[in-house]
Amino acid sequence: MxxxxxxxxxxxxxxxxxxxxxxxxxxxxxxxxxxxxxxxxxSGPLVRPFFVSSPTAVAQRLAEWFGSADFWFHARFTLTSTALGFLAGALLGVLLAWPLALRRVAYRIVEPYFLIAYSVPAVALGPVFILWFGIGLAPKVVLAAYFVFFVVFVNTVEGIRQVPQGLIDVTRVMGGDRWATMRSVLLPGALPYVLAAFRVTLPAAMIGAVVGEFIASNRGIGYLTRAAAGRYQTAGVIAGTIVLAAIVLLLSLSLRPLSRVLRWRPEVRLRGEDAL
Known part of the structure; x- marks a missing residue:
């Protein structure tokens, strides 16, 4: 019953x-x-369409873009720079954070320099990267990686430091070498922080790539939006903004499985998340 x-x-x-x-x-x-x-x-009776356009005009512009091969060429450029920048920034962040987190003295020596570099607004470095690498793919990748690197680096270090020292000591007492300690204790303890940083920085990589396209580029969705603004085509500007927002939303939703992976751990508050 x-x-x-x-x-x-x-x-x-x-x-x-x-x-x-x-x-x-x-x-x-x-x-x-x-x-x-x-x-x-x-739009029209209350506000001039020049300033806000209209949903009908924006929908027409989106239909024109989606039916054009030129638009998909620009979209591939933006997605390529986003993917390469994310992979470069995430990989470099983890590879640098891992040995430094295990050597506290070394990390304390270099920590101020990382903080200084992180305090520099990434947007301000966009013209510098373009001056160094031109207006092609490279500066967009570098700028996207810059948006990703510091958040991944800081939170990887934080995740490793959150592992209780007692667990490390027990593993060593039981005969575990450095690799065994890393595999069985440090990696599982830091993984939620690393995955949460990936979840946050994937859309940030998109933002970095688009910022580079806004500053100087002849390809990409950011370039299309900037070109529409230069011709005072409000519908094109709003359409570009909607496309970028939709891509960021899809990227965020694609990382939803990571949230389910992290359910076994308490909520992870990322350092540097508010700065993105």
């Missing part, structure tokens, strides 16, 4: 959860639909 009651309560809880989820999605769709309708109605 008690098992049946438990099953009924579980079923009722599942129904309530589905109902809440449906209400949330209905509310989201309703807010978005209302905002688009209000925008369409205000």
């Amino acid at each position: 008690s098992g049946r009651v438990i099953e009924e309560q579980a079923a009722a809880h599942a129904r309530r959860r589905r109902t809440r989820r449906a209400l949330v999605w209905a509310g989201r769709i309703g807010v978005a639909t209302g905002a688009v309708i209000a925008w369409e109605l205000a």
Whole structure:
């Protein structure tokens, strides 16, 4: 009898959860639909379309872009620079953080220099990178990697330092060498911090690549948006912004599995996350 009651309560809880989820999605769709309708109605009678365009004009521009091979060429350029910058920044951050975190004196020596470099706004370095590497792919990759590197580096160090010293000592007492300690203790302890840093910095890599395209480029979605702004085409600017926001959203959703991986650990608060 008690098992049946438990099953009924579980079923009722599942129904309530589905109902809440449906209400949330209905509310989201309703807010978005209302905002688009209000925008369409205000464009013209209340606000000049030159400043805000209209949903119809933006949709037409998006349809033109999606039907053009030229747009997909620019999109591939942006995604390539994002992917390469993310891989370079993440790999370099982990490889540098790992040995320094194990040598506290060495880390304390170089820590001020990393903090100084991290305090420099990445956007301010964009013109410098373009001056060094030109207007091609390289400066966008470097700028994207810059957005990624410091967050991954700092949080990898933090993750390794969070491992209790007692676990390390027990592993060594039981005969574990340095590699065994790293594999069985340090890596599992630091992994949630590293994966959480990856989750945050993948969209940041996209931001870095687009900033480089805004500054100086002849390819990429950022270039298309900047070119539309130069021709005072508000619909093109808003369309470019929507495309970039959609890509960042898809990148964030693609990392959702990492959130499920991290559920076995307490919530990880990233250092440097607020600066992105």
